[in-house]
Amino acid sequence: MRERIEMNTKGHMVYAGMDTVDLANQYGTPLFVYDVERIRKNARAFVEGFKALNVKAQVAYASKAFSSVAMLQVAKQEGLSLDVVSEGELFTAIQAGFPMDKVHMHGNNKARHELEMAIKHKIGCIVVDNFHEIELLQELLMEYKQDIDVLLRVTPGIEAHTHDYILTGNEDSKFGFDLTKQAREAYELLKLNPHVHLKGLHCHIGSQIFETDGFLMAIKRLYETLNEWHVRDGFNAEVLNLGGGFGIKYTDEDEPLELSSYVKALVEQVQEEIDHYQLLYPEIWIEPGRAIVGDAAITLYTVGSKKEIPNVRNYVAIDGGMTDNIRPALYQAKYDACVANKITEAPTYQASVAGKCCESGDMLMWDVLLPEVKAGDILAVFSTGAYGYSMSSHYNRFPKAAVVFVEHQQAKLVVKRESYEDLVKNDLSYE
Numbered sequence: 001m002r003e004r005i006e007m008n009t010k011g012h013m014v015y016a017g018m019d020t021v022d023l024a025n026q027y028g029t030p031l032f033v034y035d036v037e038r039i040r041k042n043a044r045a046f047v048e049g050f051k052a053l054n055v056k057a058q059v060a061y062a063s064k065a066f067s068s069v070a071m072l073q074v075a076k077q078e079g080l081s082l083d084v085v086s087e088g089e090l091f092t093a094i095q096a097g098f099p100m101d102k103v104h105m106h107g108n109n110k111a112r113h114e115l116e117m118a119i120k121h122k123i124g125c126i127v128v129d130n131f132h133e134i135e136l137l138q139e140l141l142m143e144y145k146q147d148i149d150v151l152l153r154v155t156p157g158i159e160a161h162t163h164d165y166i167l168t169g170n171e172d173s174k175f176g177f178d179l180t181k182q183a184r185e186a187y188e189l190l191k192l193n194p195h196v197h198l199k200g201l202h203c204h205i206g207s208q209i210f211e212t213d214g215f216l217m218a219i220k221r222l223y224e225t226l227n228e229w230h231v232r233d234g235f236n237a238e239v240l241n242l243g244g245g246f247g248i249k250y251t252d253e254d255e256p257l258e259l260s261s262y263v264k265a266l267v268e269q270v271q272e273e274i275d276h277y278q279l280l281y282p283e284i285w286i287e288p289g290r291a292i293v294g295d296a297a298i299t300l301y302t303v304g305s306k307k308e309i310p311n312v313r314n315y316v317a318i319d320g321g322m323t324d325n326i327r328p329a330l331y332q333a334k335y336d337a338c339v340a341n342k343i344t345e346a347p348t349y350q351a352s353v354a355g356k357c358c359e360s361g362d363m364l365m366w367d368v369l370l371p372e373v374k375a376g377d378i379l380a381v382f383s384t385g386a387y388g389y390s391m392s393s394h395y396n397r398f399p400k401a402a403v404v405f406v407e408h409q410q411a412k413l414v415v416k417r418e419s420y421e422d423l424v425k426n427d428l429s430y431e
């Protein structure tokens with residue numbers, strides 16, 4: 001990570017061409033700072049990876065990783081499609097002027113009103129997850145006399161090498177239909193609905209995955225099923241959606257693949273299956289979230305109190321924590337950081353970085369090496385662009401942080417810091 005740190009003549013860390021200490025002073029902390037050029041570079045690696053192989057594809061940004069109007073506008077500018085999982089994410093897409101025909105809707109418990117909103121806005125595709133949803137769709141499409149493209153989400157029974165909580169493609173999962181029996185049943189039910197156009201299958205095997213073998217195995221499993229359906233009644237998948245999950249570098253322990261090599265591996269495996277079963281080549285869709293925004297942001301915090309326990313541990317507290325980054329508490333996720341105003345100083349002080357919530361588990365990092373820190377220093381945590389702001393909470397009534405986009409050495413506030421008034425705006429008096 002440290003090789004990525006740039007510094008200016010003041011000895012301050014520079015990020016996306018900007019002095020991070022100046023950014024912290026101007027916008028306050030905690031502050032998410034996104035490098036928009038990096039977002040574009042990541043998006044293009046996927047899009048161009050498919051283009052280079054001459055494969056028809058859609059790269060749908062999984063907006064759960066970080067959704068805001070500005071972010072979705074960047075995704076739109078890059079020609080991405082969009083994966084939304086709720087009315088709120090769809091509403092944000094509408095506010096961003098995102099083309100609705102490039103929006104795909106997910107969700108393991110889509111409510112009637114969510115499906116209704118998707119239908120009314122004529123989104124590009126609904127990824128059908130369960131039998132209840134098939135019934136709801138049947139009713140709504142009749143009511144609206146409207147057609148819609150759908151994919152069936154299936155669980156290919158793959159155990160990807162990642163944290164248990166972010167595994168989704170294994171058989172024992174709350175998402176999708178199992179491939180052995182339920183998928184066939186769902187396929188038969190969807191065939192009865194003249195308003196539904198089943199385009200193909202979807203699977204998502206998990207998140208923060210560094211190897212391609214899980215994806216390749218999933219493709220094999222999907223094609224076993226697709227071949228059965230083809231043999232039985234001539235079904236040809238026009239679309240194969242392989243989900244997201246492409247891993248990124250958080251710390252030096254992580255060794256992610258080049259984004260284009262994931263694309264190449266997926267395309268080659270699909271080609272192999274197509275050749276083997278003599279089927280038509282589908283469009284390949286993917287849904288990267290983390291790999292588009294994860295390494296494109298840092299979070300800036302201000303250091304406050306310290307607690308030094310001789311022969312045990314040094315705690316350094318910052319002005320944020322699990323409210324803006326729940327990942328260490330939830331997944332034991334690891335991060336790397338530096339002190340933005342002390343880049344030239346040697347990291348000789350071992351410390352654990354604590355948040356300010358009333359919760360012992362509210363820790364951002366355990367036992368990392370920093371320079372001697374003191375109150376007022378600015379801590380920069382790397383690779384916080386995915387599932388940081390989007391999973392943030394109001395625990396202990398901390399207002400949510402601000403988000404700044406930087407491009408061409410210009411910073412722009414894209415999400416305002418919440419005020420205390422924002423926090424209580426939905427509260428009603430009981431007096």
Ligand SMILES: Cc1ncc(COP(=O)(O)O)c(C=O)c1O
Nearest residue numbers: 062204207244245287288289290
């Ligand atoms: C269905 C689906 N698609 C895409 C994603 C995005 O995953 P990632 O951010 O790991 O690329 C997720 C989250 O894991 C997901 O559940």
Ligand SMILES: N[C@@H](CCCC[NH3+])C(=O)O
Nearest residue numbers: 064166168207327386387
């Ligand atoms: N939120 C998770 C990933 C799972 C997301 C969606 N299936 C993370 O921070 O790693």
